[in-house]
Amino acid sequence: MRTIDLNADLGEEVTDDPALLQVVTSANVACGYHAGTPAVMRSVCAEAADRGVAVGAQVSYADRENFGRVPHDVAFEVLREQVADQVGTLASIARDCGTEVRYVKPHGALYHRVLDDEEQATAVLAGSGSLPVLGMPGALLREAAAAGRGTFHEGFPDRGYTADGRLVPRGLPGDLVTDQDAIVAQALRLAGSVDSLCLHGDSPGAVRHATAVRSALERADLDLRPFA
DSSP states (O other), rough: OOOOEEEEESSSSSSSSSHHHHHOSSSEEEOOSOOOOOOHHHHHHHHHHHHOOEEEEEOOHHHHTTOOOOOOOOOOHHHHHHHHHHHHHHHHHHHTTTTOEEEEEEEEHHHHHHTTTTHHHHHHHHHHOOOOOOOOOOHHHHHHHHOOOEEEEETTTOOOOOOTTTBBBSSTTTSOOOOOOHHHHHHHHHHHTEEEEEOOSSSTTTHHHHHHHHHHHTEEEEEEEEOO
8 A cells, every 4th residue: 555644834823733633644843933832842742642643843944923934044054053953942842742853844935945055955954963854856855865864755735836846935826725625636646756745734724624635545545654
């Protein structure tokens, strides 16, 4: 049976984390720089541990005001230490909850920046130890693979794609897919070419959409399990 992972952005204080944790197999946990608090991280990690959901560090620029969705020119050393701080904070909380951080995934503007910016990609890798990396094809995954680290590709059922396979930038027409049937159809199309499918926890109807996607994947004889 083919396997697929279903991940969501959690701990951002904008969605129903407990409900999503009943559906997903991996949780990208906000580490405090774009959203989240130690208490929220602890709550998500504890529930994830109980449900066997893999915990990943969702690292971001230090920009809570803009939810981490504005690119920043950050010096290599600063970004490396910011990433290390985020991963370290979540790792400590996860251990207390009986689980561990199994992978790293950038958030928002940092996610898109490290597709092309080799220096920032290297900083993210330097700050995250030897953790496997989840993302889209680009500089970050290339550098991680070259360093012998685990790399996993993800797709986005609830986001629009450009002709070159990137995501339509936030705020532009077609950036979000909101129709549930369209989300499910895109999830099924992507499932054969990626390791994990991401559903945004801050999107309207996130829990309902995630539940529909999981049901469709299971009906397609896909075994849902964490990639890491």
